[in-house]
Amino acid sequence: MSDKAEPLSFQDMILTLHNFWSTKGCLILQPYDMRMGAGTFHPATTLRALGPEPWNAAFVQPSRRPTDGRYGENPNRLQHYYQYQVILKPSPPDLQELYLESLATIGIDPLVHDIRFVEDDWESPTLGAWGLGWEVWCDGMEVTQFTYFQQMGGFDCKPVAGELTYGLERLAMYIQGVDNVYDLQFNGQGTSYGDVFLENERQMSKWNFEVADTDALFDLFGKAEAECRNCLANDVPIAGYEQAVEASHIFNLLQARGVISVQERASYLGRVRDLARGACEAYMAKYEAEWEDKFPGWSK
């Protein structure tokens, strides 16, 4: 780390990463305007991982994990945090080197800090997806999930996409040397992460765990499920996919409210998976012929 220089603020770190990946040929996208559990749910990852067309994009995605809420009292856990997503299809041969270069630009010196690639295979039953890769450790802390997608929506990835998911708060805490996420310098001009998000965490934790109307949530789940099917029946798979994302988040909220029993859990997960897979299938079906034209022999 350039220990002598002033460490990057939270927002400068994001700008630096944007800048870096932009020069490497990535589209810089904006967060998807829906609630979702991880950047992988962003259609720029999930749907674009399907099909043969090259796709390079980077974006920040707010990620919501209702059960991780701690009312703003835990220095490491949040129900809303940011992931930095990079998706490169096909995966370039120097993906690891590119990634390490990006770490250097935000101030992590690999001859001072111990960077390690530790086996961590990724699987999302919800998305019918899996890949092989690592969690990247910096001095024992997981700072990035690094995955070579092998399947998405139950389909083989042809070609394989490389996905990088940086945990922005963790990296920033690391770079800035703070022990509490709320103490992060957000802009380097006196505003902290806590100034921006502490109250949000308190209220949202309360809503997630105590307030949210569970009848309404059950109702919303059913409606999203029905709407997804409506979309798929009318050949708008992207819209259908959005409803699958919606259903997934509602399910997470119901979990946080503790109203889904162990036995029911599997059944709900299965329903969400069916929606997501259905959307991926419809997406594939819609574009398959076009892809085959552009990449003869692709669908084989």
Added chain:
Amino acid sequence: MTADVIQSKNDFLLELRCEEIPARMQAGARGDLEKLFRAQMKDAGVAIGEVTIWSTPRRLALIARQLPPQTEAVSLEAKGPPEGAPDQAVDGFCRKNGVTRDQLELREVKGRQTWFAVIEKPGRAVKDVLAQAIPAIVRAFPWPKSQRWGAASISTESLRWVRPLSGIVAILGEELVECEVDGITSGYSTKGHRFHHPGEITIGGANDYADKLRACHVLVDHAKRQDIIRSKAKEAASDAGLTLVEDEGLVIENAGLTEWPVPLLGRFDEAFLEVPPEVIQLTARVNQKYFVCEQGGKLANAFVCTANIEAADGGEAIVAGNRKVLAARLSDARFFWDQDLKTSLADQAKKLERITFHEKLGTVADKVERVAKLAEWLATKNVVPNCDPKLARQAAELCKADLVTEMVGEFPELQGLMGGYYTRAEGLPDEVADAIRDHYKPVGQGDEVPTAPVTVAVSLADKLDTLCQFFAEGLLPTGSKDPFALRRAAIGILDLLVRNDVRFEMTAVVHETMGLRTLPAPVTIEIARQFLVDRLKVQQKEAGVRHDLIDAVFALGGEDDLVRLLARVHALQDFIGTEDGTNLLSGYKRAANILKKEDFTAQGGEISLSYTPEPAEKALFDALAIAGPKATEAVKAEDFAAAMAALASLRGPIDAFFDNVTVNDPDGGKRSARLELLDAFRVAVHGVADFSKIEG
């Protein structure tokens, strides 16, 4: 050095470099690489000697010393169709053997002129053999999980490897073995340490490979890295006045995560030591791959992590970072600990109603209730002696409560152990806490077998319930499939019985256990009983007890007490090992053979002699009159050594009988009386064991 150079002329080096290989797969990969290489060389007829295999997270390396320059020329003959066969058949034969028609020879086979092909396989350059073998090895490599990558992966047929394969070094002597797999071509260059020497380095051959890598901060020999971790971790601890808690698994794992291991010691906040030491050790080991340290036999507030770099600041930043991560983990653990202490185990146990044990066997709460009743029954009926039924019931009622605690949710392997801690924290009796802590034991072979009465009762009850209830539902293990670990439960039951000399009639206990649930259909207790007996045979066989001796005792039937059965088997084994035993056995076999040959069936009743018996005959008769009842009595009194001694007293008389008496006497009366006598001898022996089952 000259010798080295000459020797190296035919030494072969192969390096397969890729992105980080999971640590847990490296040992298997080394074995597979050697196996595949040897198979390829064998098929090609290349004699190979010693092969060295090394691995790091980023490379697999193989060195084979002194390969021959050429494979041996071989001449093979193939018999074809007879002369005059249709052209099609002859042409096909030629094609198959790669020869032309004019190369065929005619020979006579059983009076018929037959075509023969003589195929001369000239010796091939080993370099060419290697060039073909390398791609074949790469393509056939049996990784437990493999992936595709990059532009080529637009086809699902593209090369698969554990992680993207990035380079191949293949050098025979000093010459490059040219080969290519899916666009990756072999060369002389590889890479050093990812951070210390990110550039390319050129390898000369097998002899300079390890040294060149070492100069670039890569210790390619995994065993050397393990040695360094082992010794330097110990040293780091002792420098701080502490003792390292040794952990070979961690040594191997960390060696699989580093190319240049540097163990570093760090400290954590002493306040975390209020969390149970097992929790700290587990968090450190499983999540962070750290060693822990002790001072004066107690866990110390220190850890040893293994870095992969020689850090510019001596490791200060690395230790600081790792300390922070561990602190976050430990505060999670302390949070769980504090949370769990707020709820009594009795209240936790109520939540077990929500967890399904098995769809046919109800909830975990249902199971707990059955186990509680059974544990209490085992104590009340004095099956487990000196056990307070109330404590047994209390321990059983709480034994699964920790499954719903936060801590066990996070660390499932702490089940039981945490229950023990929480029980003690509630101020419940130690017997109860110990029983909850240890009731899963024994878990496998060699695991500690509980001896505290309350623990024995709960552990037995838990395992009996699992075994019998699954059996009652017909969910039996089949072949290699035992999804509910019923064999392990059975072995656990046997270990508990044997270790603690717990006596019970299997039939009664199985009946009681099954009776605790309304069964779907009447079931034969016999199946569960037989299962236990079979496991006992397997267990004893593994413990070195002769299988035939077990059979000899089992064959008598009617024995329902496993401890008694075993005592009898052991006494028999001791006896058969003596000279008396061996001789008695051969006497028995001789008698049995005669009886068999004569197709003799006993008439029953007293043997009465209508003639004056010969002395040896009389002696056997008298000896039997004493030894028979003696053996029976001793068996009844469970004094199996005495039963064996009674049998031993027959050895002399039976030997003398065979030496001096002719069974097959022309006098029919004598003959049948002597057969009766031999049968009586057999019956007496069978009172102790069925000697016909004994080998030798």
